[in-house]
Amino acid sequence: MASSTSFASDFAAAPISLSRRFMDRLVTAAAVLAVVLVLAPLAGIFGYLVYMGIGSLNFAFFTHIPAPPGEIGGGMANAIAGTVYILSIASVAGVPIGIGAGIFLAEYGRNKFGDVVRFTADVLNGVPSIVIGIVAYGIVVLTQGHFSALAGGVALAMMMIPTITRTTEEMLLLVPNVVKEAAYGLGVSRWRTTLSITLRTATSGVITGVMLAFARVAGETAPLLFTTLGNSYWNWKINQPTAALSLQIYTYALSPFDDWHRQAWAGSLILIILIVGAVTAVRIVSSRGMMKG
Amino acid sequence: MGVGIQVEKLNAYFGKTQALHDINISIAANHCTAVIGPSGCGKSTFVRCLNRMHETIPEAKATGRVRIGEMDVYNGTSATHIRRRIGMVFQKPNPFPTMSIYDNVAAGLKLNGFRDRKRTDEVVERSLTYAALFHEVKDIMHKKSGASLSGGQQQRLCIARAVAVEPQVLLMDEPCSALDPISTGKIEELIFQLKEKFTIVIVTHNMQQASRVAEFTGFFLLGKLIEFDKTEKIFTNPSDKRTEDYITGRFG
Numbered sequence: 001m002a003s004s005t006s007f008a009s010d011f012a013a014a015p016i017s018l019s020r021r022f023m024d025r026l027v028t029a030a031a032v033l034a035v036v037l038v039l040a041p042l043a044g045i046f047g048y049l050v051y052m053g054i055g056s057l058n059f060a061f062f063t064h065i066p067a068p069p070g071e072i073g074g075g076m077a078n079a080i081a082g083t084v085y086i087l088s089i090a091s092v093a094g095v096p097i098g099i100g101a102g103i104f105l106a107e108y109g110r111n112k113f114g115d116v117v118r119f120t121a122d123v124l125n126g127v128p129s130i131v132i133g134i135v136a137y138g139i140v141v142l143t144q145g146h147f148s149a150l151a152g153g154v155a156l157a158m159m160m161i162p163t164i165t166r167t168t169e170e171m172l173l174l175v176p177n178v179v180k181e182a183a184y185g186l187g188v189s190r191w192r193t194t195l196s197i198t199l200r201t202a203t204s205g206v207i208t209g210v211m212l213a214f215a216r217v218a219g220e221t222a223p224l225l226f227t228t229l230g231n232s233y234w235n236w237k238i239n240q241p242t243a244a245l246s247l248q249i250y251t252y253a254l255s256p257f258d259d260w261h262r263q264a265w266a267g268s269l270i271l272i273i274l275i276v277g278a279v280t281a282v283r284i285v286s287s288r289g290m291m292k293g
Numbered sequence: 294m295g296v297g298i299q300v301e302k303l304n305a306y307f308g309k310t311q312a313l314h315d316i317n318i319s320i321a322a323n324h325c326t327a328v329i330g331p332s333g334c335g336k337s338t339f340v341r342c343l344n345r346m347h348e349t350i351p352e353a354k355a356t357g358r359v360r361i362g363e364m365d366v367y368n369g370t371s372a373t374h375i376r377r378r379i380g381m382v383f384q385k386p387n388p389f390p391t392m393s394i395y396d397n398v399a400a401g402l403k404l405n406g407f408r409d410r411k412r413t414d415e416v417v418e419r420s421l422t423y424a425a426l427f428h429e430v431k432d433i434m435h436k437k438s439g440a441s442l443s444g445g446q447q448q449r450l451c452i453a454r455a456v457a458v459e460p461q462v463l464l465m466d467e468p469c470s471a472l473d474p475i476s477t478g479k480i481e482e483l484i485f486q487l488k489e490k491f492t493i494v495i496v497t498h499n500m501q502q503a504s505r506v507a508e509f510t511g512f513f514l515l516g517k518l519i520e521f522d523k524t525e526k527i528f529t530n531p532s533d534k535r536t537e538d539y540i541t542g543r544f545g
């Protein structure tokens with residue numbers, strides 16, 4: 001015993017060697033550098049958008065539809081509304097299917113069929129967005145006979161589903177088995193346990209997945225080119241071509257008019273603010289009523 | 294009131310591995326029965342067979358006859374129905390982390406479709422009182438999560454949650470193995486009071502604990518019930534050599 005005590009006190013009293021202190025500093029510095037590298041592009045993009053776009057933001061930008069080519073003024077009101085509209089359609093279609101498939105994989109997917117679904121979701125996740133657009137064109141636009149908000153929503157939903165499915169599955173699998181057993185032990189049925197206990201415990205993780213998917217598709221342009229097409233006027237009909245911020249930015253940025261270029265910058269700024277705003281709002285709402293340890 | 298448990302020729306399997314061999318045992322109502330034995334001897338599997346928790350593990354199955362009061366556990370009654378009448382407390386405290394203390398206790402009622410709020414309030418208060426936790430949490434039970442309590446409090450919360458659905462039997466699977474001596478003492482004290490209302494079966498690694506809380510003790514070894522008798526007899530004058538070896542610390 002005596003020898004081990006003296007070892008312990010020697011150990012505690014021994015100075016930490018220079019090389020270890022150097023290593024400690026080095027690794028800390030590397031971690032800080034990594035954070036900076038991650039945040040710098042985001043801050044840079046946002047800063048540049050504010051710099052370029054804020055000058056063109058005015059009341060008319062939010063209330064007016066685009067001015068005819070060559071005329072100064074006008075706004076992107078219809079595109080802002082259109083983006084919100086199309087994203088709503090995509091979320092209404094994509095979120096329940098994505099979460100449902102995630103629940104299936106986590107609870108009943110330990111078999112061949114589950115592996116097939118998982119593989120399919122991963123492949124779908126890697127399909128270029130323009131290809132998704134063409135698929136939505138094939139299934140919705142060609143059958144309906146015209147471009148529509150619905151077709152855009154379907155295309156974006158198809159992009160959201162695999163991300164939501166895989167993150168939901170991962171998050172549900174993180175819920176400790178002892179928590180599910182507690183519910184089974186109370187005589188709660190399996191489906192009820194899955195919905196009221198497992199999914200509820202994993203809520204914040206599932207929402208992160210939904211928000212990742214949402215943010216990813218919110219700025220998509222390629223799948224909308226073939227589906228919603230864009231529109232210079234107001235449209236609220238689900239089966240008609242609809243304006244979207246990303247399409248409007250694309251059109252304006254390629255145009256020869258300076259005023260349109262400025263509006264494209266402003267539109268980009270608004271698009272980013274919309275996405276950040278939506279993600280933040282969902283976080284705040286979903287954290288209400290949730291208990292934190 | 295508690296009810297007695299009769300087990301006849303109970304066999305349990307994990308896939309092809311047999312975990313329990315022909316268990317026959319008769320557990321008395323409103324008493325505490327301890328199940329002891331070395332690690333991996335099938336103690337936990339045995340109590341998990343009593344409320345059909347065993348079969349929630351993939352590829353696990355059980356055969357034989359288990360009667361709890363008038364219920365035939367493996368014949369004609371659904372697993373969820375059985376688990377509502379047989380409460381269970383687990384080794385590791387497992388409150389529902391996203392629910393308040395109140396909601397944790399009310400979970401068994403709410404999730405099984407009970408909606409009367411006033412009755413729920415009464416049941417929660419009574420259950421927390423049973424578990425000797427009410428005074429410690431009465432001011433925070435709506436605000437704080439079940440996971441915010443200390444380990445010992447969490448385990449008493451789990452006991453309150455289990456008794457809230459008014460089971461006839463309470464199964465405890467090493468309820469104190471994750472707790473400090475003071476919390477353990479509190480839970481043991483509780484077991485004495487809970488016996489008046491429930492039949493208790495407790496799995497324990499701790500032989501002193503078995504002798505303190507249980508009137509009857511069963512000794513398991515390698516999936517077989519070696520000896521089952523009054524606790525006093527098991528610890529002072531066991532009939533089987535293997536029981537004696539175990540309680541005198543020769544193995545285990």
